[in-house]
Amino acid sequence: MQEVQLHRGLRDVYLDKTEASFIDGQEGKLLYRGYNIHDLAQKSTAEETMYLLLYGKLPVRNELDEFTAQLKNARNIPDGIIQIIHMVKGAHPMDVLRTAVSGLSAFDPETEDNSLEATLRKGIRLCAQVPTVVAAIGRIRDGKEPVAPNPGLNHAANFLYMLFGEEPDADETRLMDIDAIVHAEHGSNASSFAARVAAGTLADLHCAVVAGISTLKGPLHGGAAEKVMDMAQAIGTPDRAEEYVRNVLDRGGKIMGFGHAVYRALDPRSVHMRKGCQALSEKIGQPQWFQILSKVEDAMIPYREKGIYPNVDFWSGATYHLMKIPEDLFIPIFAMSRIAGWTLQVLEQLADNRLIRPLLLYEGPMDVAYVPIEQR
Numbered sequence: 057m058q059e060v061q062l063h064r065g066l067r068d069v070y071l072d073k074t075e076a077s078f079i080d081g082q083e084g085k086l087l088y089r090g091y092n093i094h095d096l097a098q099k100s101t102a103e104e105t106m107y108l109l110l111y112g113k114l115p116v117r118n119e120l121d122e123f124t125a126q127l128k129n130a131r132n133i134p135d136g137i138i139q140i141i142h143m144v145k146g147a148h149p150m151d152v153l154r155t156a157v158s159g160l161s162a163f164d165p166e167t168e169d170n171s172l173e174a175t176l177r178k179g180i181r182l183c184a185q186v187p188t189v190v191a192a193i194g195r196i197r198d199g200k201e202p203v204a205p206n207p208g209l210n211h212a213a214n215f216l217y218m219l220f221g222e223e224p225d226a227d228e229t230r231l232m233d234i235d236a237i238v239h240a241e242h243g244s245n246a247s248s249f250a251a252r253v254a255a256g257t258l259a260d261l262h263c264a265v266v267a268g269i270s271t272l273k274g275p276l277h278g279g280a281a282e283k284v285m286d287m288a289q290a291i292g293t294p295d296r297a298e299e300y301v302r303n304v305l306d307r308g309g310k311i312m313g314f315g316h317a318v319y320r321a322l323d324p325r326s327v328h329m330r331k332g333c334q335a336l337s338e339k340i341g342q343p344q345w346f347q348i349l350s351k352v353e354d355a356m357i358p359y360r361e362k363g364i365y366p367n368v369d370f371w372s373g374a375t376y377h378l379m380k381i382p383e384d385l386f387i388p389i390f391a392m393s394r395i396a397g398w399t400l401q402v403l404e405q406l407a408d409n410r411l412i413r414p415l416l417l418y419e420g421p422m423d424v425a426y427v428p429i430e431q432r
């Protein structure tokens with residue numbers, strides 16, 4: 057048999073070129089379109105970062121105003137989507153989201169148009185619609201009426217408003233804004249790769265986003281934030297964190313929210329979620345989740361030698377919990393922030409498309425004689 061080099065998990069394989077984001081996993085550095093994630097998390101907004109990703113430059117004032125108006129105009133979702141959510145509301149919200157976004161393709165005027173211009177317009181619509189879908193999922197499965205978008209509120213505040221039915225305070229809005237910024241784009245992660253594979257067949261943007269949502273659901277990707285909160289609840293009090301970590305690791309298990317396929321240093325996104333989580337926990341007088349997770353962080357210090365540090369999901373789960381967001385909406389919230397990144401990856405794929413078609417090394421038997429069913 058021929059000698060081939062396997063790249064299991066496609067690690068260290070460059071699939072294509074990108075102008076979307078740069079990651080230095082050794083240094084813990086992340087740039088969107090050349091801009092450092094620390095600057096964006098501290099100084100930018102969800103709307104501006106979406107614009108940066110989709111258009112490749114920071115907007116000037118009137119460009120940002122126009123883009124923000126475009127997003128606001130696209131926030132409403134058709135009644136048919138509300139009906140779909142009602143029909144499947146018993147499933148995990150991530151499955152409901154996947155189904156609803158698939159449903160949105162039936163209502164979009166440009167679903168079948170794969171031109172770059174139409175794909176960008178569809179991407180902007182999805183950036184605006186998906187938060188409305190996620191908020192509606194959260195309310196409908198709790199037996200509540202969905203709340204219509206509020207054009208007086210920015211992207212982050214409007215999402216919290218649609219979810220809770222009341223205007224959020226400025227600190228929680230800013231935290232949701234930062235969350236949207238740091239989750240917006242991350243190179244060839246599993247869900248963006250899935251979106252590119254779909255786009256590579258010239259399937260349309262809705263197909264690619266559904267592929268992305270499906271792939272994000274797993275606990276090794278977007279599902280980690282939900283699992284981190286399960287872990288914090290299982291630990292219960294800060295003094296039990298060290299023993300819990302030891303037990304999991306002794307059994308060969310993994311601590312959720314730690315480790316990363318690319319980073320061998322601190323995930324730069326986690327810095328901002330940690331800061332926000334700490335500030336919010338102090339503000340609302342609920343320090344225990346932050347304390348428990350800090351103890352888990354301490355117990356994991358020896359693993360830094362192996363390049364295992366907290367990732368973005370370690371702190372985002374606790375932050376959402378402090379904002380009273382139900383656990384099973386954590387991944388859908390990640391998904392709504394990643395729409396811009398998926399759209400950008402699809403645009404790049406379509407701009408210079410090559411069908412993505414790797415090989416598998418066959419290891420089964422060869423040339424086996426076919427035996428008719430009566431003689432087996």
Ligand SMILES: CC(C)(COP(=O)(O)OP(=O)(O)OC[C@H]1O[C@@H](n2cnc3c(N)ncnc32)[C@H](O)[C@@H]1OP(=O)(O)O)[C@@H](O)C(=O)NCCC(=O)NCCS
Pocket residue numbers: 275276277278280309310311312313314315316317318362364367368369
């Ligand atoms: C994200 C993840 C899948 C990346 O995995 P990867 O690059 O394939 O790394 P591996 O799973 O091969 O891990 C390499 C080593 O680090 C260990 N490791 C990785 N993540 C770990 C974690 N969270 N807790 C404990 N050990 C971990 C592995 O057990 C392995 O050890 P070994 O070499 O002794 O076998 C992995 O770190 C993980 O499962 N983390 C928990 C889930 C999570 O937080 N996902 C969100 C990512 S943003």
